[in-house]
Amino acid sequence: MNGLLPEPRGPNAPGSAGDEVLMLDTAHCTIIAVDIAGFGQRDPSNANQVRMRHGMYKAIHTAFDAAGIPWSSCRDEDRGDGMLILAAADVRKRPFADLLPNVLAGELAAHNRLHRPRERIRLRLALHAGEVNFDLHGVTGSSINHTCRLLDSDAVKDALGKSPAVLAIISSAWFFEDVIRRNELSRPQAYRRVDVVNKETRTEAWIRLVRPSAARRPQASPRSEQSA
Incomplete structure (x- = not known):
């Protein structure tokens, strides 16, 4: 990890004695939450889950x-x-929406062609951005909660379940x-x-489904090089 985001530190780190807690920092991040659709529903073996x-x-x-x-x-x-990914504030946001989707769908399609049905993967991916709090235990904040509620x-x-797509992107209204x-x-x-209703979250969001037939490795263009 470089210095753009606070370094994670465990509870025994210097300066963390007793109940002195403490938020290490706050930072604006692009937030990406990813989940393997149906991971726990197909009763795959441990080896299949690892793959x-x-x-x-x-x-x-x-x-x-x-x-x-x-x-x-x-x-x-x-x-x-799944996984939670935080990108530092100086990382351009546009590639997450204009370059990443088709490239990622292409990689998923390639994986699925080489694996048995129980090892094939389709992903849900949520996009948002906002302030994130870093403490001794990890990260937290309403923006992370919002992203995870969208993902779940x-x-x-339902959108992914009714589609042959390999990737479903749900974007927050802000993003x-x-x-x-x-x-x-x-x-x-x-x-x-x-419309998204999940626990205390009631909001609007935007969904895009990416099918394997649309997957490709796009070339970066001058417009995509501009900052978001």
Whole structure:
């Protein structure tokens, strides 16, 4: 990890004695939450789950690299059947919407062609941005809660479940209006508005489904090089 995001420290770190707690820092981040659809419903063996997780991580890392998103400027937390990724404020937001989706879908399709049905993966991915609190135990904040509620909403689960897509992207209203709608390369017309009701969260969001047939490795263009 570089210095763009606070370094994680355990409870025995210097300066963490007793009940002195303490928030290490706050930072504005792009927040990406990822989940393997149906991970716990297909009764896969432990070996199958390991292959699915490996496929997810390989696809994410490869897609970030191809989209020009520096992994060294991100912080990730494993969630068992998914992951939470935080990108530092100086990482451009546009590639998450205009380059990443098709590249990631292409990597997922490639994984699925080489694996048995129980080891194939389809992903839900939530996009948001906001202030994140870093403490001795990890990260927290209403923006993270919001992202995870979007990811776990019936709206995106149902959308992916009724589609042959390998990737379902659910964007917060803020991310859609400030990043996606302003950039034609993000294909704002491919998103549809949905209402999300999940626990205390009641909001609108935008969903895009990416099928294997649409998956490709796009070339960066001058417009995508501009800051979001």
